[in-house]
Each structure stands twice: as C-alpha cells, then as structure tokens.
Amino acid sequence: MGLTQESSGLSLIKYEYPFEEHEDKTVIALAGNPNTGKSTLFNYMTGLKQHTGNWPGKTVLNAYGSYRHEGKEYMIVDLPGTYSILANSEEEEIARNFVCFGNPEVTIVVVDSTCLERNLNLVLQIMEITDNVIVSLNLMDEAKRKGIKIDVKKLEVLLGIPVIPTIARDGVGITEIMKTITNLQSIVNPNKVKYSEKVESLISKIESILLEYLDKNTNTRWISLRLIDGDIEIKNQLEKLLLRNGVGRKPLEEIEEILSENENIGDEIVTEIYYYAEEIAKVVTEVDNSKKINWDKKIDDILTSKITGYPIMILLLGVIFWLTIVGANYPSELLAKGLFALEKNLNILFTHLNAPDWLYGILVLGVYRTLAWVISVMLPPMAIFFPLFTLLEDLGYLPRVAFNLDNSFRKAGTNGKQSLTMCMGFGCNAAGIIACRIIDSPREKLIAMITNNFVPCNGRFPIIIAISTIFVGGLVNSQYNSIIAAISVVVVVLIGILTTLLVSKFLSVTFLKGMPSSFTLELPPYRKPQLGKILIRSILDRTLFVLSRAIIVAIPAGAITWVFANININGVSLLQTCASFLNPFAKLLGLDGLILMAFLLGLPANEIVLPILIMGYMSQNTMIELESIDALKTLLLNNGWTFVTGINFMLFSLLHFPCGTTILTMKNETKGLKWPIFTIVLTTIITILVTFIINIISKIFI
Amino acid sequence: MSCLNGNILLSKLPVGKSGIVIDLLNEGDKRRRFLDLGLTPNTLVKAERLSPSGNPIAFNIRGTVLALRKDEASKILIKVIDRR
Numbered sequence: 120m121g122l123t124q125e126s127s128g129l130s131l132i133k134y135e136y137p138f139e140e141h142e143d144k145t146v147i148a149l150a151g152n153p154n155t156g157k158s159t160l161f162n163y164m165t166g167l168k169q170h171t172g173n174w175p176g177k178t179v180l181n182a183y184g185s186y187r188h189e190g191k192e193y194m195i196v197d198l199p200g201t202y203s204i205l206a207n208s209e210e211e212e213i214a215r216n217f218v219c220f221g222n223p224e225v226t227i228v229v230v231d232s233t234c235l236e237r238n239l240n241l242v243l244q245i246m247e248i249t250d251n252v253i254v255s256l257n258l259m260d261e262a263k264r265k266g267i268k269i270d271v272k273k274l275e276v277l278l279g280i281p282v283i284p285t286i287a288r289d290g291v292g293i294t295e296i297m298k299t300i301t302n303l304q305s306i307v308n309p310n311k312v313k314y315s316e317k318v319e320s321l322i323s324k325i326e327s328i329l330l331e332y333l334d335k336n337t338n339t340r341w342i343s344l345r346l347i348d349g350d351i352e353i354k355n356q357l358e359k360l361l362l363r364n365g366v367g368r369k370p371l372e373e374i375e376e377i378l379s380e381n382e383n384i385g386d387e388i389v390t391e392i393y394y395y396a397e398e399i400a401k402v403v404t405e406v407d408n409s410k411k412i413n414w415d416k417k418i419d420d421i422l423t424s425k426i427t428g429y430p431i432m433i434l435l436l437g438v439i440f441w442l443t444i445v446g447a448n449y450p451s452e453l454l455a456k457g458l459f460a461l462e463k464n465l466n467i468l469f470t471h472l473n474a475p476d477w478l479y480g481i482l483v484l485g486v487y488r489t490l491a492w493v494i495s496v497m498l499p500p501m502a503i504f505f506p507l508f509t510l511l512e513d514l515g516y517l518p519r520v521a522f523n524l525d526n527s528f529r530k531a532g533t534n535g536k537q538s539l540t541m542c543m544g545f546g547c548n549a550a551g552i553i554a555c556r557i558i559d560s561p562r563e564k565l566i567a568m569i570t571n572n573f574v575p576c577n578g579r580f581p582i583i584i585a586i587s588t589i590f591v592g593g594l595v596n597s598q599y600n601s602i603i604a605a606i607s608v609v610v611v612v613l614i615g616i617l618t619t620l621l622v623s624k625f626l627s628v629t630f631l632k633g634m635p636s637s638f639t640l641e642l643p644p645y646r647k648p649q650l651g652k653i654l655i656r657s658i659l660d661r662t663l664f665v666l667s668r669a670i671i672v673a674i675p676a677g678a679i680t681w682v683f684a685n686i687n688i689n690g691v692s693l694l695q696t697c698a699s700f701l702n703p704f705a706k707l708l709g710l711d712g713l714i715l716m717a718f719l720l721g722l723p724a725n726e727i728v729l730p731i732l733i734m735g736y737m738s739q740n741t742m743i744e745l746e747s748i749d750a751l752k753t754l755l756l757n758n759g760w761t762f763v764t765g766i767n768f769m770l771f772s773l774l775h776f777p778c779g780t781t782i783l784t785m786k787n788e789t790k791g792l793k794w795p796i797f798t799i800v801l802t803t804i805i806t807i808l809v810t811f812i813i814n815i816i817s818k819i820f821i
Numbered sequence: 822m823s824c825l826n827g828n829i830l831l832s833k834l835p836v837g838k839s840g841i842v843i844d845l846l847n848e849g850d851k852r853r854r855f856l857d858l859g860l861t862p863n864t865l866v867k868a869e870r871l872s873p874s875g876n877p878i879a880f881n882i883r884g885t886v887l888a889l890r891k892d893e894a895s896k897i898l899i900k901v902i903d904r905r
Contacts, residue, residue, distance in 0.1 A: 205853075234883065236883050237882075237885055390862065423870060525890070526876050637854060638890050640887065640888040642886040
C-alpha cells in the first residue's frame with residue numbers, strides 16, 4: 120500500500136482493499152488514538168474476535184469485520200491507532216490513506232474521554248478530510264472514576280458532528296452508534312478548524328488554483344492544507360494527476376511560488392489544530408480533582424522503580440513459568456495416559472481389520488503417536504501460559520517492560536519497542552515478526568526481525584520445559600524440582616534476551632550500521648482485565664490456533680518420520696543412515712545425529728522436534744510406553760543423553776534457525792529472500808558456536 | 822547545566838516538576854513528530870518518572886504518559902513553572 124501506486128487521480132484513487140467485492144455494504148472506518156478502546160468497540164460491533172492488547176501499535180494491519188443493523192449490511196475497518204494522521208509512520212499512513220482513499224461512508228473516531236484534548240486533535244484532523252465523522256466518546260467509566268465530566272451536548276455543538284458517549288467494553292452506547300450511522304444522511308455542518316488569517320489566505324489562494332483543474336467534488340481545502348504543510352506524497356500524486364490530465368506543471372509551479380514565501384508554515388498548522396482542540400476541551404470538560412487517587416502512579420512507582428523494576432519483571436516471568444510447569448504436569452500425564460490407552464484400542468481395531476503392518480505403522484506408530492505427543496505435551500502448558508500472558512498484556516504491563524528495558528536496547532543501537540515484539544514472539548515468532556511493524560526505523564525493524572527468533576515461541580517452550588524438568592529439575596529433591604525447572608526456563612529465556620541484545624549490537628555496528636532512531640512509547644493507564652474474555656480469547660485465539668497448526672504439521676511429519684525410520688537400506692533405516700551421517704558433527708556440539716535430524720525435519724514447525732526425536736529413538740527401542748515425563752527421561756538416558764546433551768538441546772532449540780512459517784513471514788515483510796537467508800545463516804552459526812563451546816568446556820571440566 | 826534565558830532542556834526537568842514548552846531545537850521529521858505528539862509551544866509537560874536505569878524518562882503530555890529518551894528530550898526547551 121502507499122500513495123505511489125498507479126492511480127487515476129486524487130478523487131478517484133482506489134486502493135486494493137481486501138473487501139472491495141462487497142460493494143453492497145456500507146464501509147465504515149474506525150479511527151482513534153492508541154489505547155482508546157478502538158479494537159474493543161470493533162469486536163463488540165462485529166462479534167469478530169480480533170485480538171486486542173493494552174499496548175500501542177497493536178493493530179498494524181487493517182482488520183475488518185461486518186455487522187447488520189436494521190436489515191442493512193455494514194463493513195467496519197479497524198485502523199491502526201495514531202495520534203495524528205499527518206506524519207510519516209507506516210501506521211499513520213495506513214490510517215490516513217484509508218480515510219482518504221478507502222472512501223468510507225462514515226468514519227468513527229474513538230476518543231478517550233479521560234484525555235479529550237489530545238484525542239480531539241485527531242478528530243479535527245479527520246474532519247478536514249471527510250464530513251461524515253462520528254465521535255465515540257469512550258471510556259466514560261474511567262472518566263467518571265477520575266472525576267472528569269464532559270458536556271456531551273456542548274461538544275456536539277462545538278464540533279458540529281454526532282458525539283456518542285460509550286463504554287465499549289460493556290457495550291454501552293454501541294446501539295446508539297449503529298443507529299446514528301444508519302440514520303446519518305449527511306452531517307449538518309461540521310465545524311472545521313479555522314486557522315490564522317495567514318494560513319487561511321494561503322489556503323484560499325491555493326484552492327483557487329486547484330479548483331480550476333480538479334473535479335469539484337475533490338476536497339481542495341484539504342489538498343491545499345497538505346501542500347502548505349509540505350506533504351510530498353500528496354504533491355507527487357497531484358503532479359501525476361495534472362500531467363495525466365494534460366495540464367502540465369504550471370499550476371504546481373504557481374503553488375510552489377506561493378509557498379516559497381512562507382517557510383515553516385507547517386508548524387503553524389499542527390500547532391493551531393492542537394490549540395483548537397485545547398480550547399474545545401477546556402470548554403466542555405470539568406475536572407473534580409478531589410476524586411483523583413492516582414493508582415497508576417502508585418503501581419508504576421513499584422513496577423518501574425530502580426530497585427524493584429527489574430526483579431519484579433524476572434519474578435513475574437518465573438511465576439508464569441512455574442505455574443505453567445506445575446499446572447501442566449498432571450493434565451499432561453492424564454492426557455498422555457488417555458491417548459495411549461486409546462492407542463491400545465486402535466491396535467485391537469487394526470488387528471481386527473487385518474490391516475497390513477505398514478499401514479498400522481504409518482497411521483498408529485507414526486501419525487497417531489506424534490499427534491498424541493503434540494497434544495499431551497503442548498496443550499496443557501499453552502492453556503495455562505497463554506491466559507497468564509494475556510492477563511499481563513491486558514493489564515498494560517508490557518509497555519512498562521519496554522520502558523524498563525529501553526536503555527539496554529538503546530545501548531544495543533535499537534529500539535525499546537523491540538521488547539514488545541519479543542513479547543509477541545513468546546506466542547509465535549511469526550507473529551513477532553509481524554509485530555515489528557510498530558518500529559518505524561527500517562534498520563531497527565530489520566534487527567528486531569532477525570533477532571526475534573531468540574525468544575522461544577510456544578512451539579519450543581514444551582521442549583525447554585520438558586528438558587528443564589528432566590535434566591535440571593531432576594538434579595534436586597523432587598519437592599523443589601518444579602521451582603528449579605521454572606528457574607531453568609527463566610535462565611534460558613534470559614539467555615535468549617541477552618543473545619538478542621548482543622546480536623542487535625553486533626548488527627548495529629556491522630551489517631546494519633546506524634544510530635538508534637527516535638523512540639516514543641506510551642505508558643497507557645492500567646486497565647482492569649476482563650477475566651472471562653481473557654480465558655476465551657487466549658484459549659480460542661491463541662491456544663487452539665497454535666495447537667491446530669501443530670497438529671496440521673504433525674500429521675504428515677509423523678507419517679514421514681515413521682517411513683524414514685522404517686525404510687531399510689542394507690538393514691539400516693533411512694533415518695538411522697541420515698543420523699549416522701550427521702553424528703560425527705553432532706557429537707562436536709554435544710548432541711547426536713538424530714537430534715540434528717529432528718531439528719531439520721522439524722523445520723516446518725518446532726512443535727514436532729520432540730515427537731520426531733522420540734519416534735526416532737523408539738524405532739530402536741520399541742515397546743517403551745511414553746506415558747509420563749519419567750518415561751521420556753528413561754528413553755533419553757537410554758540413548759546416551761547427559762546433562763550437557765540436555766543443556767545443548769535446549770540452547771539449540773533456543774538459538775537455531777527460525778521455523779518455516781517465520782521464514783516465510785519474514786520474506787513477506789522484507790519483500791525478498793535476502794534477510795530470511797541472512798537470518799538462517801546467522802542463527803545457525805551462533806547455534807553451532809555456542810553448543811560447540813559449551814561441549815568443549817564441559818569436556819575439559821567434567 | 823544548560824541555562825538559556827532561565828529556560829532548561831526537558832531532559833533536565835526533575836521528576837515531579839512541570840514546565841511549558843518554549844521551543845523545539847530540532848528540525849525536519851523529528852521536529853514534526855514532536856509537534857504531532859502535542860509538544861507545541863506553551864504546552865504543559867510534567868516529568869512523571871525515570872525508567873530504572875534513568876533513561877528514558879516518562880512525561881505527561883496532554884494527558885498521556887509518553888516515554889522519551891534523554892537525547893531527544895534535550896531537544897525541547899522548556900520553562901519550569903510552579904504548580905501545586
């Protein structure tokens with residue numbers, strides 16, 4: 120997307136928005152500052168469960184959904200949250216382009232009523248582009264708690280557009296919005312910003328030139344304003360249009376001459392919109408200061424304090440992992456028992472049907488066992504980890520993490536927002552790569568993408584948790600082993616974060632040289648999480664989504680691995696042949712050939728690495744029933760695993776090349792194969808070096 | 822310390838104190854970004870808190886808490902004001 124696309128002219132520009140086939144639907148744009156509850160309103164109106172988080176920059180793609188009201192079909196597009204639509208970040212461009220060129224019939228601007236002045240700035244900017252604007256005066260409950268009173272009627276009169284008080288999370292005011300949209304013929308008379316005489320006279324001079332050449336439906340006032348403001352894209356578009364219409368460059372030259380006498384006038388435009396917003400906010404808002412107990416401040420005092428800031432961060436991470444390990448233990452075992460009991464029934468069934476051995480092998484020993492493993496090992500930890508993590512996200516803790524860590528990222532030559540993209544990476548690295556769009560600087564964005572893989576995604580967590588439990592937790596008395604295992608997982612994650620910082624620094628001084636760019640991060644107010652919604656959303660959206668992806672990959676992978684393990688050439692299986700081939704090299708890294716094979720075969724999704732490995736070992740040591748983590752321990756120990764193998768296996772999993780989905784996502788985001796290949800090479804080198812060094816050290820000392 | 826006609830740089834504003842924006846000391850895109858964030862002349866800014874390592878600093882700007890790095894905050898000239 121972008122204004123550079125070939126188009127038929129400013130008034131006719133049609134972008135390829137994904138829903139253009141639904142021409143019978145009324146298109147509504149949803150705009151607003153970050154953290155105003157835009158996505159919550161969107162979800163409420165559409166019923167579509169788009170994921171919302173309490174941190175800025177979540178909606179980087181246009182999400183869209185539809186609803187029906189009084190028999191009519193409406194299509195809503197959720198735009199990225201921005202403070203302004205004048206500047207040049209990718210998000211602002213997306214929002215601006217849609218309001219301008221997506222031809223929405225109505226634009227709803229969601230406004231945070233606790234901070235009206237800032238939010239009105241955006242409302243006024245949008246009112247300059249289009250007349251059909253509706254304000255959703257949201258978070259009215261928060262305003263009430265903070266003792267803020269807003270005179271809605273007066274605001275409506277001052278703006279000249281409908282203003283509807285809402286509490287989106289409780290659905291208050293939504294019906295009114297829908298009604299207003301349905302009944303909206305045309306807005307009576309929006310009160311647009313009136314600029315200083317100097318700016319206004321410039322506008323009319325330029326407008327009079329434009330009116331000679333442009334369609335009279337074109338918003339010449341807005342184009343004039345953009346030209347005065349020095350908007351290069353709009354200027355280029357205008358130039359193209361004029362050239363195409365055979366007018367030539369003359370009008371533009373006239374305009375340029377007018378503008379050349381008025382340098383730096385862009386500042387004035389921005390400033391005046393803010394003043395205008397300030398004036399309106401002052402007139403309609405009443406604040407009762409006695410009600411103000413600033414809880415946010417008190418919480419932030421603890422969460423970002425010099426003394427407690429970092430320890431709390433690590434402790435929270437540790438507690439989440441501990442709860443995950445402890446909580447997942449029993450259900451995992453139960454699931455495994457159940458699924459393997461079912462396998463016995465399958466055995467009977469297959470015997471009864473007189474099925475050939477190879478079919479039984481592929482379907483039961485291959486596909487079913489892999490599936491059983493993926494489900495019993497992955498489902499319980501994810502069903503615990505994701506809701507807990509979503510809880511932190513909903514509360515608004517993640518921006519505080521970025522705030523606390525920014526200095527380290529600054530020193531590494533990158534951006535504190537990278538920590539937000541890393542948080543997404545905990546769920547899925549591909550999602551983490553997409554989240555990198557919130558970083559404006561292309562250099563920092565690339566670094567964030569390349570290093571995202573050093574955050575273990577949930578596909579790799581089960582590996583790290585299982586191995587931590589067996590090889591690290593197993594070192595101590597069983598009473599404490601879950602705590603030790605949790606600490607071990609935290610240490611692995613910290614190693615990942617440290618690696619991220621070191622590699623970022625390395626890239627900043629080598630391949631992606633440059634200084635850190637500007638960094639602005641909003642610390643939004645803490646919000647009471649909606650527990651029910653968190654559970655539903657994190658289980659449905661995240662857990663089941665990720666699990667289903669794992670299952671889809673596990674089915675063919677299970678079959679292929681079984682075939683690999685059972686096709687014999689000269690009495691040795693194919694898997695064994697490959698593993699033996701890799702073995703000498705793997706031994707240098709403190710691993711074995713089969714482990715490397717498992718990582719290679721696990722390229723489509725990391726979730727299946729452990730199942731492949733287990734199947735590989737099982738094909739040599741059949742008849743072990745893997746019903747518990749203890750059985751896994753026995754299996755691994757029987758195959759020559761040591762403490763060092765466990766550690767290097769975890770590190771390999773943490774540092775190695777990204778999975779197929781992540782690589783493809785990266786290819787899409789960077790529009791080429793260069794950076795994905797670079798990432799694969801870089802991560803592979805790092806993995807080999809780290810595991811090799813640890814193996815050598817262990818050989819010397821142990 | 823940077824003393825410019827009794828004005829100071831925003832990066833030097835002690836936590837808990839407020840000031841009003843006098844001028845922006847940068848040009849081009851960065852200046853524009855500040856303006857878009859609402860850092861227009863005469864805007865009230867309050868230093869809310871330091872990150873654990875002292876950088877960045879969070880400021881309350883027009884009702885929103887925004888964190889800026891020190892080197893960026895040092896591009897904003899302010900006048901400290903008394904405010905209860």
